[in-house]
Amino acid sequence: MRQKWKAVILLLAVISLLGGCFAEKPVFEELGPEGKGKMKVLYYDEDSFFKEFGNQFNLKYPNIELEVVSTAPIGREMQANGTTYEEEYLKHIEKNKPDVLIVSRRDLFDKLAEEDKLYNLEAIIEQEKFDLDGYLPGFVDLLRERGGGSLYGLAPYFSTSVVFYNADLFREHHIEPPRNKMSWKDLIELASRFAESGSEDDPIYGLVNQYGRADSIFFDVAGSLSLRLFDAKGEKIAFNTDGWKEAMELTANAIRGKAVFSTLLEPQYLYGEVEAVQSENFFKGKVAMVLGSPWFMHEIREHPKYDKEATPIDWGIVTAPVDPGNPDESQYVSLHDEFAILADSPNKRAAWEFVKYVNGPERAKAASRSLRDLRDELPTRGEYMKELDGKSLEPFFMLRPKASSGTVWGGPNVKIPPGFYWHFANLIKQELRDMIENNKPAEAAVAKIEAEGNVILKQERERDKAEAEKAREKAQENGAKK
Numbered sequence: 001m002r003q004k005w006k007a008v009i010l011l012l013a014v015i016s017l018l019g020g021c022f023a024e025k026p027v028f029e030e031l032g033p034e035g036k037g038k039m040k041v042l043y044y045d046e047d048s049f050f051k052e053f054g055n056q057f058n059l060k061y062p063n064i065e066l067e068v069v070s071t072a073p074i075g076r077e078m079q080a081n082g083t084t085y086e087e088e089y090l091k092h093i094e095k096n097k098p099d100v101l102i103v104s105r106r107d108l109f110d111k112l113a114e115e116d117k118l119y120n121l122e123a124i125i126e127q128e129k130f131d132l133d134g135y136l137p138g139f140v141d142l143l144r145e146r147g148g149g150s151l152y153g154l155a156p157y158f159s160t161s162v163v164f165y166n167a168d169l170f171r172e173h174h175i176e177p178p179r180n181k182m183s184w185k186d187l188i189e190l191a192s193r194f195a196e197s198g199s200e201d202d203p204i205y206g207l208v209n210q211y212g213r214a215d216s217i218f219f220d221v222a223g224s225l226s227l228r229l230f231d232a233k234g235e236k237i238a239f240n241t242d243g244w245k246e247a248m249e250l251t252a253n254a255i256r257g258k259a260v261f262s263t264l265l266e267p268q269y270l271y272g273e274v275e276a277v278q279s280e281n282f283f284k285g286k287v288a289m290v291l292g293s294p295w296f297m298h299e300i301r302e303h304p305k306y307d308k309e310a311t312p313i314d315w316g317i318v319t320a321p322v323d324p325g326n327p328d329e330s331q332y333v334s335l336h337d338e339f340a341i342l343a344d345s346p347n348k349r350a351a352w353e354f355v356k357y358v359n360g361p362e363r364a365k366a367a368s369r370s371l372r373d374l375r376d377e378l379p380t381r382g383e384y385m386k387e388l389d390g391k392s393l394e395p396f397f398m399l400r401p402k403a404s405s406g407t408v409w410g411g412p413n414v415k416i417p418p419g420f421y422w423h424f425a426n427l428i429k430q431e432l433r434d435m436i437e438n439n440k441p442a443e444a445a446v447a448k449i450e451a452e453g454n455v456i457l458k459q460e461r462e463r464d465k466a467e468a469e470k471a472r473e474k475a476q477e478n479g480a481k482k
Contacts, residue, residue, distance in 0.1 A: 027124045028349040031064070037350035038065040042098040045070060056366075057357055064350050069096045082471040086111065093117070099345040100354055102337045109146060109153060109338055118152040119341040124352055125151065134361055134381045138400030142335065145403060153338035154359040156367075157377035160320070161332040162395045163187070163207075164290045164300070166282060167314040173197050177316065178289060180395055181328075184224045184321040185250060187289075192259035194288045205261040205281070207254075209291040214255060214264040214432050215425040220291075222247040223331040223408050226323045234414035237457060239450035245442045252435040252442075261287070264433055283310055291320060293376045294396065297388060319395045330399035331407060336377055417460035424453055 031037040043049040046068040054066050069092075077088045089108060093101070101118075103109040112118050125132065132140050139158065143151055163178055170177045175193050182190070191206020209217055225247055231238045254260040281287040283303055290296060304310045320332045339358055341351045357363060361381055368384035378385065382397035409416060431449055434440040 027127050028352060031349055031353075034063055035061065036063045036065075037061075037347060037353070038067070039099040039345075039347045039350040039354060040067040040069055040097070041100040041102065041354070042069045042071060042093070042096070043102055044072065053354075053358055056363070057354055060357065061353060064353065066354075069098045082474040084468075084471070093342070097342070097345075099342055099347045099351040101340045101342060103153065103340060104337045106146070109340070112340070113147050113152045117343055118147075119343045119345065119348065120147075121151045121154070121341070121352075121355075128356075130356060131361060134364075134383060136380055136382045136397055136400075138329075138333075139335065139380050142401050142403065143338070146338075153340035154355060155335040155338045155380055156359045156363065157336040158380050158401070159293060159332075159334055159336060159376055160330065160378065160396060160399075161210075161291055161293055162317045162320055164282070164292055164296055164315060164317050166285065166288055167316050169194075169204075169285050169288050172285075175288075178318045180319045180398065181322050182318070183324045184221045187321050188250060188254045188259050191254070191289060192257055195258045202286075203258050204285070205287045206259045207289045207291065208261040208281070208287050210293070212261050212263045213425075213429075214251065214262045215428045217254070217260055217262060218247060218251040218428055218432065219408055220321070220331075221250050224321050224323050226325060227408055228410070229408050230414050237450055237453040239453060240446050244446050244449075248432065248435065248442045248445055252432050255432070256436045264429060265436070283307070283313060294378055295376045301389070316391060317393070317395045319398055322399065326402075328400055329402045331402055333399060333401035335380070335401070415461075417457075417464040419460040419463060420457055423456045423460070427452055427456065 041049065049068045050066075054068075058064070058066065071089075071092065074085060074088045074092050077083070077091070078085060081088070086108060090111075101112070103112070109118075124130070136158075139155070140151070143153065143155065147153070165178055167177060173194065175190070178187065178190060187207065194204045194206040197204050209220065222244070225243055227241075227243045227247060229237055229239065255262045255264055258265070282290055300315060304312065320330060322328075322330060339355045341348055341355060345351055359380075361383075364379040364381035365384045367379050378396055385393050385397070387393055403410075427449055431440070431445040435442065435445055
């Protein structure tokens, strides 16, 4: 009996050792002697790539050879063949076989993931215990959502907007400053108090957004109400509802009362000049709040260098307006480039070292020290960016991103032709102007927008279909000539 137990114990020990060996088998083969390896990356420009990523990476991995495949030929091939960017992008990948893709377009990333052209990173992340907990809440969930439940890419940066406010101006007019997680309705009501303080010839605007476009303001308001533009099937516009009526009324009243600046009533400002209204009038006490991106912090810091008469102001930030029903999410939070590895890459280990480095805490910490280098981007690992000039930066990192289907334009079944947006935006502006200047009822405005919007949608879809057919015929003709 004792001998039998010894045999069982020995067998269990062998199984345990074998299990340990299998568990430790690396997902990827290690780099060659002295850490040698190579990889190709798809990027729009070689010099820009090395300035942005390559030079720093090679300091840490000097023996990994980097090659950049430019995306510049894609545009030329589109013109020559009458094809879409997506078609030429996929052909460019097939021809050049890059190991790493840096994908900025959501539709491209989705297609690559759906067609199994991207490598599933879950196994290597698990084996190497790559830190996902350092990402801001909701970002990893959003990346997995885009990959159908798995991680096919990682994103080191994101963009968002916050409300900058002139604290001096609020104190001067005895008005309580804005708070985090306000609704658009509450923010507009706060902004309207400044409109009452100015005059017809010299107004004080409560709020300015980046470009002052009425359609942009409107869709911001609509997004905070969690409205959807299309029906459940993604076939038609469903605009004639109480929710869209509320959004039209809120926007029209805000612009009419000059609580919110809009070029709709201030046509003397050209499209590109509104940002001057943001910065100049903010410092002059003519604008109380600015809905802006991280770049506006540069404006605040740099302004005294260009305006010698400017006096320092006390400023602060709070979160952009939210949906009261989902106060911890923001429609303004969006991911930037996703770094992915091609599924059939022969250099996965070198490719992973690059993706891991760009998305790791070391680079996020270094990037956080240089606000200027970030431009309008912030690291998705927000633990290293706490304050600037004594001001808390927490509102930038406080809110989770909305799910992909949580936007006004969102939904898995929605296919929007590119030409639709411009025409539809003009229709929105036209109806807002009619409401503001001619007191057109919101009920009539939303009914017209639904009817005419669906006509525009049908026309643009037919146009897209015809152009696609024409492109296919041209491609077949070119193929026959060859």
